[in-house]
Amino acid sequence: MLLASLLDLSRLQFALTAMFHWLFVPLTIGLGFIIAIMETYYVRTDNKFWKRTAKFWMKIFAINFAIGVATGIILEFQFGTNWSNYSWFVGDIFGAPLAIEGIFAFFLESTFFAIMFFGWNKVSKKAHLLSTWLVAFGTILSALWILIANAWMQYPIGMEFNPDTARNEMIDFWAIVTSPIALNKFIHTVTNCFVIASVVVIGISSWYLLRKREDEFARRSIRIASVFGLISLIIVIWSGDGSAYHVAKKQPMKLAAMEGMYRSQVGTPIVAFGILNPNKNISQLETDSLAYALEEPYLINISIPQGLSLLVDRKLNTFVPGIEDIIEGGYTYIDGDGNEQVAMPVRERMKKGKIALESLAMYKKAKEAGDEEGKEMALSLLKENYPHFGYGFIEKPTDIVPNVPITFYSFHIMVILGGFFILLFGLTIYLDRKELLTRFKWFHILAIVSIPLVYICTQAGWVVSEVGRQPWTIQDILTSNASLSGVSSSTVLTTVIMFFVLFSILLAAELTILFKVIKKGPGA
Amino acid sequence: MLYTLQHYWWLVVSLLAALLVFLMFVQGGQSLLFGIVKSEKEKTLLINALGHKWELTFTTLVTFGGGIFASFPLYYSTSFGGAYWLWMAILFLFIVQAVSFEYRGKAGNLLGSRTYEIFLFLNGFLGSLLLGVAVGSFFTGGSFLMDKMNITDLNLQVISQWTNPWHGLELITVPFNLLMGIVVYLAARTLGLLYVIKRIDSDTIVPKAKTQLKVTGVAFVLGFVGLLIALFTMTGYSVNVENGIISPVKYKYFFNMTHLIWPAVMLIVGVVLVLIGIGSALFSKGKYSFFVTGGGVVLAVWSILICAAFNNTAFFVSNVNIQQSLTLYNSSSSEFTLKIMFYASLFIPFVIAYITYVWKALSKTKISEEDLDRPDSHKY
Numbered sequence: 001m002l003l004a005s006l007l008d009l010s011r012l013q014f015a016l017t018a019m020f021h022w023l024f025v026p027l028t029i030g031l032g033f034i035i036a037i038m039e040t041y042y043v044r045t046d047n048k049f050w051k052r053t054a055k056f057w058m059k060i061f062a063i064n065f066a067i068g069v070a071t072g073i074i075l076e077f078q079f080g081t082n083w084s085n086y087s088w089f090v091g092d093i094f095g096a097p098l099a100i101e102g103i104f105a106f107f108l109e110s111t112f113f114a115i116m117f118f119g120w121n122k123v124s125k126k127a128h129l130l131s132t133w134l135v136a137f138g139t140i141l142s143a144l145w146i147l148i149a150n151a152w153m154q155y156p157i158g159m160e161f162n163p164d165t166a167r168n169e170m171i172d173f174w175a176i177v178t179s180p181i182a183l184n185k186f187i188h189t190v191t192n193c194f195v196i197a198s199v200v201v202i203g204i205s206s207w208y209l210l211r212k213r214e215d216e217f218a219r220r221s222i223r224i225a226s227v228f229g230l231i232s233l234i235i236v237i238w239s240g241d242g243s244a245y246h247v248a249k250k251q252p253m254k255l256a257a258m259e260g261m262y263r264s265q266v267g268t269p270i271v272a273f274g275i276l277n278p279n280k281n282i283s284q285l286e287t288d289s290l291a292y293a294l295e296e297p298y299l300i301n302i303s304i305p306q307g308l309s310l311l312v313d314r315k316l317n318t319f320v321p322g323i324e325d326i327i328e329g330g331y332t333y334i335d336g337d338g339n340e341q342v343a344m345p346v347r348e349r350m351k352k353g354k355i356a357l358e359s360l361a362m363y364k365k366a367k368e369a370g371d372e373e374g375k376e377m378a379l380s381l382l383k384e385n386y387p388h389f390g391y392g393f394i395e396k397p398t399d400i401v402p403n404v405p406i407t408f409y410s411f412h413i414m415v416i417l418g419g420f421f422i423l424l425f426g427l428t429i430y431l432d433r434k435e436l437l438t439r440f441k442w443f444h445i446l447a448i449v450s451i452p453l454v455y456i457c458t459q460a461g462w463v464v465s466e467v468g469r470q471p472w473t474i475q476d477i478l479t480s481n482a483s484l485s486g487v488s489s490s491t492v493l494t495t496v497i498m499f500f501v502l503f504s505i506l507l508a509a510e511l512t513i514l515f516k517v518i519k520k521g522p523g524a
Numbered sequence: 525m526l527y528t529l530q531h532y533w534w535l536v537v538s539l540l541a542a543l544l545v546f547l548m549f550v551q552g553g554q555s556l557l558f559g560i561v562k563s564e565k566e567k568t569l570l571i572n573a574l575g576h577k578w579e580l581t582f583t584t585l586v587t588f589g590g591g592i593f594a595s596f597p598l599y600y601s602t603s604f605g606g607a608y609w610l611w612m613a614i615l616f617l618f619i620v621q622a623v624s625f626e627y628r629g630k631a632g633n634l635l636g637s638r639t640y641e642i643f644l645f646l647n648g649f650l651g652s653l654l655l656g657v658a659v660g661s662f663f664t665g666g667s668f669l670m671d672k673m674n675i676t677d678l679n680l681q682v683i684s685q686w687t688n689p690w691h692g693l694e695l696i697t698v699p700f701n702l703l704m705g706i707v708v709y710l711a712a713r714t715l716g717l718l719y720v721i722k723r724i725d726s727d728t729i730v731p732k733a734k735t736q737l738k739v740t741g742v743a744f745v746l747g748f749v750g751l752l753i754a755l756f757t758m759t760g761y762s763v764n765v766e767n768g769i770i771s772p773v774k775y776k777y778f779f780n781m782t783h784l785i786w787p788a789v790m791l792i793v794g795v796v797l798v799l800i801g802i803g804s805a806l807f808s809k810g811k812y813s814f815f816v817t818g819g820g821v822v823l824a825v826w827s828i829l830i831c832a833a834f835n836n837t838a839f840f841v842s843n844v845n846i847q848q849s850l851t852l853y854n855s856s857s858s859e860f861t862l863k864i865m866f867y868a869s870l871f872i873p874f875v876i877a878y879i880t881y882v883w884k885a886l887s888k889t890k891i892s893e894e895d896l897d898r899p900d901s902h903k904y
Contacts, residue, residue, distance in 0.1 A: 062626055062902070069582060070622030076589050077615055080604025087605070088683050089675065091597025092857045099594035100868050102587030107875045110579035111882045117902035118576055123885050162858070166672040166683075167597075169858040361676040393678070482675065485605035486682035487691065495612055502616070505635070506623055512632035 007481050009492040010082045013499060015466070017074045019459055020503045024068035024510075026458055029143060029190060030197020031061045032136035036129075037224060043129045053217055054132075056522035057201070060514065062117060067510055069110075074499070082492065086473055086483035093159050093170045097149040105142035109135055140190050147189055151182035154465070155250045156474050161386055163363045163379060168477070181246045188239035191232040192458055195421060198229025199447075199454040202428055204518055206447035209438050217522050219437050222428060230425035237418060241311065247468075248312035248320060249336065251475060253400060254468035256323045257407040259308060262297050264322035270307030273416075275300040276408055282323060282401045323404070327397045346397040353392030356385035390472060393479040402470040410463040417457035424450055529862035530852040531834065533595035536869055538829035540588040541659065545711060545825045546818045547581040548655075550574050552716025554621075554648030555709070557641050560720075560732040565893055567641065568629065568904070573723045573891050574716075575625040575904040580879065582622060594865055598670070598855035599840055602684040606668045607661070607692025614654050621647035625904045648716075649709060656708030660701030662832040663755065663777070665841030666692070670848045687844050700754050707751050710744035711821050717741075718805055718814040725890035734806065741802040748795075748824070755828065756781070761838040763851040770838050770846050780831040787827040787834070794824030 035057045042050035076098060079087050087094075115123055115131035123131070152158075158175035159168045170176070202225050205218035247255045260276050261268070277299050284292035309318040321331055321343065329345035359381035366374030394400060424446070431437050469475065473483045553574040561567045593600040604611050620643040627633045628640035670684040688694060695701050717740060720733045760776025763769070773779070781788040801817025804810040833839035833852050840850035856862065896903050 058902075063630070066623050066626035069579070070619045073582070073586050073589070073618060073622075074615055076586060076593075077604060077611060080589075080593065080600040081608050081611055081615075082605070084601040084605025085675065085681065085683050087593065087597055087601035088672065091593060091600060092861050095590065095594030095597050095600070095857065096861055096865055096868075099587070099590035099865060102583070102590040103868055103871060103875060106583045106586055107580075107879065110583045111879050113579060114576055114886055115882055118886055121898070122888065127885075165858075166675055170861045170864070173860075173864045357676045357678070361673065364673045364676070393681075482681055484682065485608070486685040487605070487608050491608060491691065498612075498616070502619065506619075509623070509627055509632075509634035512634050513627060513630045516630070516632035 006484055006487070006489040006492060009489050009496055010484055011480060013082060013492060013496045014075075014078060016496065016499055016503070017071060017078060018466070019462070020499075020507070021068065021071035021075055022459060022462060023455065023507070024064045024071065025139075025143075026193040026196045027064050027200055028061060028068050029136075029139040029193035030195070031057055031064070031200070032132075032139050033194060034197055034201060034224060034228060035061060036132045036136045037228070038221075039129050039132050043125050049216070049220075052522055053221060056217070057221075058116065059517050060200075060204075063510060063513055063517065065113070067506060070506070071503075082485050082487070083473070083483045084485035086478065089167050089478055089483070090153075090156075090159075090474055092167055093152060093156075093176065094149055096170065096173070097145040097152075097176075101142050101145035105138050105145060108138035109142065112138065143190055143193070144186050147185045148177055148179070148182045150465075151179055151185045152176050153472075153474055154469055155179060155181045155246070156477055161382070161389070163360055163382060164367075166360065168474075181250065184239055184242045184246060188236060188243055191235040191239065192461065194232035195229050195236055196454050196458055198225040198232065199421065199424070199450050201225035202229070202424075203447045203449075203451040206444040207518065208521065210441060210444035210448070212438075214521055214523065215438065219432070222437060223432055226425050226428040226432060229421070230429065233418070233421055233425060237422075240418070244311050245313075251469060252321055252333075253323065253326050254402065254407070254464075255308075255312070256321060256326060257402045257404045257468055258411040258464060259322075260297055260404055260408040261308075261320075261322040262324050264320055264325050266309075266319045267306040267317045268308040268320040269303040269305050270311060271298075271301055271303045271408075271412070272307075273300070273302045274298050274408075274412070276405055278405070282398050282404065285324070285327070285398055286396055323401055327400070346391070346394075346400055349388040349391040350394050350397065352385040352388035353390060353394065355392075356382055356389045357392040359385065387476065390474065390477045390479055390482075393482045394471070399471055402468050407464055407468040410460040410467070414457055414460040414464060417453055417460070421450070421454065421457070526856075526859040526862070527853075529859060529866060530856045532866060533591075533856065533862055534833045534839075534852055535830065536872075537588065537591045537595055538832075539822075539826055540584060540591055541829055542822045542824075542826035544581065544584045544588055544655075545708060546715065546822045547577070547584050548652050548708070548712040549715030549719045549814075549818070550578045550581045551648040551652040552709070552712030552714065553719055554644040554716070555652075555713055556716055556720070556733075556736070557645045557648070560729060560736055566726070566729055568896060569724060569726060569891065569893055570720065570729065571625065571628065571641075571644070572896055572904050573720065576886060576891075578621070578625055582618065585618065595857055595862060596850075596852075596855045597857060598672075598684075599850055602668055602670055602850060602855075603658075603661070603666065603840060606684055606686035607658070607666055607695060608686070609690065610654065610658060610692030610695055613693075614651065614658065617647045617651040617654065621651065629904055648712070652709045652712040653705040654696070656705030657696050657701045659708065659829075660698065660704035661695050662829065662839050663704075663758065663760070664695070664698050664700050665761075665838075665843045665849065666695065667843050668848070669844055670842060670850070700751075700758065703747065703751050703754060707744065707747040710740060710747050711825075713740045714744045714802065715814065715818055715821065718801065718810075718817055721805055721810065722814045723887065723891055725892035737802065737805060741806070745799065745802070748798075761841050761846060761849055763836050763838050763849075763853065765836055765853065768851075768854065770841075770849050770851070772846070776837060777831050780835040780837060781827075783835055784831075787830045790823045790827035790830075794820045794822070794827060796820070798824065 035054050038050050038054040112131040112134040116135050119128055158172035160171045162169045202222050205221045208214040208218040259271055277296050280295040280297050306316045308320045325331055327346045329343040331343050332340055335341045359378045363378035366378055471479045473480050561570050624640040624643040628637050667687045668684055672683055674680050674683050717733045717737045721730055756778035759772050759774050761770050762773045797820025798817050801813045805813035838849035838851045842848040
C-alpha cells in the first residue's frame, strides 16, 4: 500500500487538517480588516449604505469563522495526539506561543466577536466599531503567535539542550519572538490574507455586476478591496523576497528543491518557468548513480542567469548550492555570524548525529551509575555534536531531500499566480478609475475565476514551506520520523478517513450556505 | 523557584479547567435541546441564547490545551498521544459543535437543521461526559510507559507508549472516571438550566427549566457527594521530592485536603454556593443563581484538581509502572519557560475584565422570541 507508514499517515493527517484550516482562516483575517474599514466609513459618514455593506461581509465572515475555529482546535491537539515525541522534545519552547495565543488573541477574538454580531443595538456605534477592529486585530495577533511557533521550527533559536530532561529548553524568549524569520513569515502571511480577502471581495462583487445587481454595493466594495489588495500584494512580494533570503541562509535544501536544482554553479540562475524531468529521482543517487547522472533535471527550463544569486545574496556571483552539492558538502558559505565556512557532507553530519544520540544514552547510564567522569565525557561529546543531533535519525544522505516536484511546482505556481494578481488588481483599479467596472463581462468572469486561483496560490505557499522543510520538524534537530506518537498506522488511517469525510461534508455545507447568502445579496 | 512555578502553573491550568466546567453550561444547555424545548421557535431561542456564549467555552478549552502544553508538556505528550481515541472523540464532538450554531438555521446547510441539533446535543451530552472522563484520569491514571531517554533508541524512539490497544477508550469503563464524566455532565446541565432561567424570557421554557432543575440539580448534588466519597477513599500516589520515587498512599486525596486545608475550605465554600444557587433558583426568583452556582462549581472543581497534584501527588499515574507516573516535577516545562509564561499569565485578569464587560453589555435584557425577529440581530 502506498501510504502504509505511520509517518506518511501522520503527515497526511496534519497536512489535511492544516490545509483545510487554511481555507477559512485567511479569509477571516483579511475580511476582518475590510469590514473594519467599511464600518469606519459608516461611523464617520453615518451613511447607512456602509452599515449594510459591512453587515453583508460580516455574514460571510461568520460562516468562515465558525469552521476556522473548528479546524484550529484539531491542529493544536494534534501536536499531542500524533506528534507526542515532538511535544516533549520541544514543548518547552513550542507550547508557550500556543498558550500565549490563547490568552491574548483567542479571547480577544471570541469576546468581541459577540459584540460585532449581537451588539448592534446594545453598545454605542463607536464601541461597536472598536469591537470590530479588536476582532480584526485579534485575528492577526493569533497569526503572529502561531507563526512565531512555526518560524521557530524552521529556524530554531533561543534554546539549549538539557540532557537531564532529554529535551530542548528555552533560554531566550525574545530571540524566538523577534526572530527575523518569524517577522518575515508574519508579514508575508498576514498580507497574503489581505490579498485573499480582497480577491474574494472583488470576485463576489463582480458576480453581482455580471448579474447586473447591487451595482453601488459591488463597485464600492471593489474599490476598497482593489486598493487594499494591491498595497498588500506589494508587501507580500517584498516579504517573499525576504523569505527567499532567509531560506537560503537557514534551509538551503528547501531552496534547492524549490528550484529543482541538483547541481549548482557560481552565479546561480533562477528558473522562471520549467518542467522537471520526472525520471530524475534523487534516491537513485545511491542505488544507480549512472542512470541518475544521465537524466537531465529539466525537460523545459527558461531561467534568468544569476537570478538566484541575486535574489538570495544580492550579489551576481554567489554560489547557491544545489541538492547534490548539499549532500556532498565541500563548498564554502557565509554562516549566520558572517564567517566563511566549508559545508560538511551529510554523511559526516549523520556520523556526528549518531555520536550525539549515543553520547546522550551514555550520559544517562553514567548518571545512573554515579560515574561523574563518564557523565562529563558524554556531555562534552554531546555538546560538540549537538548541532547535528537530528542527522542521527537519518538513514541515508538522500533522506534529507524533500519531495522535489511538489516543492518546485508549488513554488512556481505561487510565484506565477502572485504575478497574475498584480495584473488583476492593477486592471481593477484602472477600470474603476475609468468607470468601466460594470461594462466588461470578461472582467467579471476573470474576477470570479480568481477566487479559486488565490486559494491555490496560498495553499501552494504553505506546501513550499512545509513540504520543502522535510524531513525536519525542527531544522537539523528533529526529524518527522522521530517526532511521532506511539500509535499504530491503522489507527491514524482511521482518523485520516474520519477527518476527510467530516471536512468534505462541512466544506460542502459551508459553500452551499455561502452561495445562498451571496445569491440573496446584501439587500436581504 | 522552579518548585513554586510548577505549583503556580498547576493552579493556573486547573483554574482554566474549573472555568471550563463552569462555561460548559453551554454544553449543558445544548443537552436540553430534545427536552424542554419543543417548537422550532423555542429551539431557536435556546440556541441563540447559548450561541452568544459558545465561543467563550470553546476558547477556554483551546487555552486550557495550550496552557497545559506550555506548562506540562509531558502530560500533553503522554495523555494526548496515548489516550488517542478518547481525545479524538472529544475533538470530533467539538468540531461539530463549532459549525452547528452558525449553520443550523442557514439555508443550504446541506444536512438539515435537525442534524446540527443532534450535533449540538451530542456535544452537550457526550462532549461534557468525555471531558469528565479525561479529568477522571488525573486520579485513576492510564496504561502507559514513559521514558524520556527512549529518544536515543533508534528502534523504539517513542517517549511514551500506551500499552493497551483501546488507546484511552478503556478509560470510560473505569467506574470513577465514568462517575466523574456523569457529574461533569450534570454540573453542565444544571448550569445550563440556570442560564436558561436567567437569560431567556419565555413563559413556556422557563417553567419547564425550573421543573427540570429539581431533577438535574438533585442528581448533580448526589452524584457529586458520591464522587467525593469515592475520591476520599481511593488510593493515590505520592512522590518523594528528593529521589522521585513514587509510592501508593491510602486515602491520599483526603489527606491532601486535610493537610493543605485551604483546598478543603474552597471545596466547602464551593459546595455551599452550589446549594445556595440551586436552592435560590427553585425557591425564589434566583436572580444570581447562575453565577452563584457557577462560582461554586469553579471553586469545587478547582480544589479537587489542586488535590490531584499538590502535596507531592502524582497527577497522571502509570498503571503499568508507577515509577513512570507524571508529577509536577518530572513533567513541567523549564523554570525559564514557566517564568516567561508567568508574566504572560498576569494578563489573565485583564482578559477576564473585558470578558465581564462584554458579557454585561450584551446581557442587559433577557432574550426573547421577539428579539430574534429584529432586523438588526444576527440570528443563529
